[in-house]
Amino acid sequence: MRRAYFKFSWIAAALLAPQLLIIFVFFYWPSAQALYWAFTLEQPWGGGNTWVGFDNFRKVLSDPYYWGSVRVSVIYALATTVLAMTMALTLAIFVDRQLAGYKAYRVAIIWPYAVAAPAVGLAFQFVFNPGAGIFSYINTIAPGWWDLSKYPWQAVTAIVVAGAWKQVAYSFVFFLAALQSIPRSLTEAAAMDGARPLRRMIDLQLPLLTPTFFFLLVINITDSFTDSFGIVDTLTGGGPFRATDLMVYKIYTDGFRGFDYSGAAAQSIILMLLVMALTFVQFRYVERRVHYT
Amino acid sequence: MTIKLATTAMVLLATAGTAHAEKIKFEYWYGLTGDLGAVVAETCTRFNASQDLYEAVCVGQDGYDKAVQNTIAAFRAGKHPTLLQSFDAGTADLMLSGEFYPVTQLMADTGVTVDWADYFPAISNYYSSSTGEFFSMPWNSSTPVYYFNKDQFAKAGITEAPVTWEGMEEAFKALKASGQACSLAYAPSSWIDLEQFSMVHNVPVASNNNGYDGLDTELLFNTTLHVKYMEDVQRWLAEGYAMLRTPAAGKSARDSFVEGECSVFFSSIADHNTIHKLTPAFGWDVQIIPTYEGTERKNSVVGGASLWVLSGKTEDEYKAAANYLAFLATKEEQQFLLENSGYIPVTKSTYDSLLAEGFYAKEPFINRDIAMKSLTWSEPTPLTRGIRLGGMIQIRAEWLAEVEAALAGQKTMQEALDTAVARGNEQLARFAQTYAGKSFP
Numbered sequence: 001m002r003r004a005y006f007k008f009s010w011i012a013a014a015l016l017a018p019q020l021l022i023i024f025v026f027f028y029w030p031s032a033q034a035l036y037w038a039f040t041l042e043q044p045w046g047g048g049n050t051w052v053g054f055d056n057f058r059k060v061l062s063d064p065y066y067w068g069s070v071r072v073s074v075i076y077a078l079a080t081t082v083l084a085m086t087m088a089l090t091l092a093i094f095v096d097r098q099l100a101g102y103k104a105y106r107v108a109i110i111w112p113y114a115v116a117a118p119a120v121g122l123a124f125q126f127v128f129n130p131g132a133g134i135f136s137y138i139n140t141i142a143p144g145w146w147d148l149s150k151y152p153w154q155a156v157t158a159i160v161v162a163g164a165w166k167q168v169a170y171s172f173v174f175f176l177a178a179l180q181s182i183p184r185s186l187t188e189a190a191a192m193d194g195a196r197p198l199r200r201m202i203d204l205q206l207p208l209l210t211p212t213f214f215f216l217l218v219i220n221i222t223d224s225f226t227d228s229f230g231i232v233d234t235l236t237g238g239g240p241f242r243a244t245d246l247m248v249y250k251i252y253t254d255g256f257r258g259f260d261y262s263g264a265a266a267q268s269i270i271l272m273l274l275v276m277a278l279t280f281v282q283f284r285y286v287e288r289r290v291h292y293t
Numbered sequence: 294m295t296i297k298l299a300t301t302a303m304v305l306l307a308t309a310g311t312a313h314a315e316k317i318k319f320e321y322w323y324g325l326t327g328d329l330g331a332v333v334a335e336t337c338t339r340f341n342a343s344q345d346l347y348e349a350v351c352v353g354q355d356g357y358d359k360a361v362q363n364t365i366a367a368f369r370a371g372k373h374p375t376l377l378q379s380f381d382a383g384t385a386d387l388m389l390s391g392e393f394y395p396v397t398q399l400m401a402d403t404g405v406t407v408d409w410a411d412y413f414p415a416i417s418n419y420y421s422s423s424t425g426e427f428f429s430m431p432w433n434s435s436t437p438v439y440y441f442n443k444d445q446f447a448k449a450g451i452t453e454a455p456v457t458w459e460g461m462e463e464a465f466k467a468l469k470a471s472g473q474a475c476s477l478a479y480a481p482s483s484w485i486d487l488e489q490f491s492m493v494h495n496v497p498v499a500s501n502n503n504g505y506d507g508l509d510t511e512l513l514f515n516t517t518l519h520v521k522y523m524e525d526v527q528r529w530l531a532e533g534y535a536m537l538r539t540p541a542a543g544k545s546a547r548d549s550f551v552e553g554e555c556s557v558f559f560s561s562i563a564d565h566n567t568i569h570k571l572t573p574a575f576g577w578d579v580q581i582i583p584t585y586e587g588t589e590r591k592n593s594v595v596g597g598a599s600l601w602v603l604s605g606k607t608e609d610e611y612k613a614a615a616n617y618l619a620f621l622a623t624k625e626e627q628q629f630l631l632e633n634s635g636y637i638p639v640t641k642s643t644y645d646s647l648l649a650e651g652f653y654a655k656e657p658f659i660n661r662d663i664a665m666k667s668l669t670w671s672e673p674t675p676l677t678r679g680i681r682l683g684g685m686i687q688i689r690a691e692w693l694a695e696v697e698a699a700l701a702g703q704k705t706m707q708e709a710l711d712t713a714v715a716r717g718n719e720q721l722a723r724f725a726q727t728y729a730g731k732s733f734p
Binding site: 041042043044045046047049050052059129130131132133136147148149150236237239240241242253254256257258259260262263 | 358362365369390392539687690694698720723728
């Protein structure tokens with residue numbers, strides 16, 4: 001392995017400083033604060049805190065409902081990632097094949113990414129609401145069958161679909177860019193050898209997409225763990241009976257609504273460790289199968 | 294001539310300048326939103342127009358919980374407002390932090406007079422210390438009632454709206470017999486089903502007189518009449534008298550009532566004004582929340598929010614805030630609030646003079662003072678002063694999640710309430726540990 005060495009330079013340091021300062025102020029400082037709070041009991045209005053060691057972690061980890069929250073967060077992250085990436089890839093391949101109207105689709109599919117998560121949740125209210133949404137038509141055929149306030153699996157499905165819908169746009173852009181960067185000569189050569197579009201996709205395009213695929217996997221999973229708050233808040237509010245109480249939503253309700261800053265800080269640390277561990281696993285085991293050209 | 298003009302101009306400028314400089318500003322953060330938020334903003338405009346010494350700068354914070362959250366964040370940065378409108382469940386932490394200026398003290402220090410004895414005991418007990426000192430200023434106050442469809446009641450032959458649960462069940466049966474598919478639009482609410490229910494029945498929600506007497510409090514609601522009531526609710530749902538109507542299930546209880554789908558729903562008296570605006574196509578009225586036969590009925594307690602004065606501001610700002618609070622307490626301003634919302638008067642003298650003027654005899658205010666009857670039913674007992682619990686927001690959330698699980702058939706009501714109590718007790722222990730060595734003032 002080759003290594004490059006750089007001489008220390010004041011100019012480089014000065015140019016880096018603003019960026020490092022921003023990272024310090026907006027990442028390391030709050031993280032350190034959260035870490036400190038996680039080991040204390042913090043009074044919300046200030047006025048002192050008590051050191052309690054690992055008590056906050058012990059309390060959180062011994063709570064069966066917390067493990068329920070971890071479970072549904074993992075399900076949500078995996079399901080949205082798979083769903084979003086599959087849809088994005090399918091759409092990207094269609095646009096890349098330049099089917100009729102692809103120029104309009106190319107622009108339109110990017111839009112959902114610009115929609116804020118709470119707005120996505122609200123929009124999907126109109127789809128999933130058992131009384132007034134599109135899904136309420138099911139209830140006119142089979143009364144009471146679709147009820148987000150009663151059936152946990154329906155509530156989880158609803159947030160997964162809404163979350164995936166929001167993620168599709170981002171993955172789509174990357175997939176499309178990756179597809180378009182595949183040299184035309186390769187595709188044409190394959191076509192001349194008699195490979196039809198489906199065969200070309202499986203043997204040629206998908207293997208060449210693996211770096212993009214891996215990048216999107218990491219980003220999507222991280223994003224589903226940390227950016228699901230707005231959708232849950234507007235679509236289900238964590239219910240019914242905690243079925244959609246994702247980890248990040250629980251942090252918000254405990255910390256900000258319930259003023260339990262220390263418990264929320266401990267949960268944030270656990271969430272951070274979990275996301276780091278998952279990312280590590282992906283780099284360690286998934287990246288091996290990735291071929292960079 | 295020119296000299297005269299110049300001097301006049303200078304005098305004018307000078308007075309304008311001093312008048313401007315003398316206006317003392319203070320900030321007020323409130324949680325009410327929508328129409329009610331506009332009413333708050335209007336009180337500030339009215340106050341600013343009523344005198345030229347002080348200026349209230351009022352900022353809406355988009356919800357009670359956000360108002361408290363934002364104020365805490367601002368407080369920690371030293372940029373908090375002088376006045377905060379906070380809801381009941383958010384105040385235990387504030388009380389123990391000591392970072393507030395009790396309003397009795399504030400009025401005494403700034404020389405502003407407020408007749409504290411004029412406040413209804415069910416309201417003053419809720420907002421004052423063990424020694425009777427007002428912590429915060431009552432303003433937008435309410436209490437729960439039930440709303441009923443007069444036409445559907447008449448069709449079912451019910452002449453008087455029941456005030457007992459036994460009578461209510463009879464009414465449900467009569468409604469069903471008359472062809473009314475849904476009698477009660479039910480939405481679980483810990484404020485009504487647990488807290489106010491326990492008040493009017495004089496049963497405890499928690500030990501230590503509902504938390505007033507110490508921090509080592511434990512919840513008791515899984516051992517009281519509350520269990521029977523929740524089991525009755527479950528039975529009414531199973532037997533088809535009641536239907537679950539929550540926004541998550543597609544329709545709120547209020548919408549269901551206004552559309553005429555269900556005959557009865559429970560809510561705050563503050564909804565009285567809203568329902569009038571929604572103009573249902575039938576006659577309707579309100580009644581006090583029922584009690585079980587064999588219990589001696591007690592007062593219900595106040596809900597809504599109160600105004601807290603925070604520590605760390607200047608004397609001038611306190612003086613300005615004191616004047617604003619005294620302004621809100623006047624009869625004219627209380628009446629302004631009542632006319633533009635469903636809230637109730639907080640002082641006896643205002644209520645009495647409104648009665649004498651026939652305020653409650655004309656639409657849309659007819660019978661709105663049934664809430665006063667509920668609030669003043671008895672002198673508050675040690676169990677009906679109110680509830681003072683740390684982690685109240687989580688306790689309410691635990692109750693709701695468990696009750697929802699029981700209503701969905703996941704567990705029995707007793708199991709659900711036992712779990713809610715056990716988890717709530719963990720919150721209380723945690724709260725006591727956070728404020729070790731302190732007690733409610």
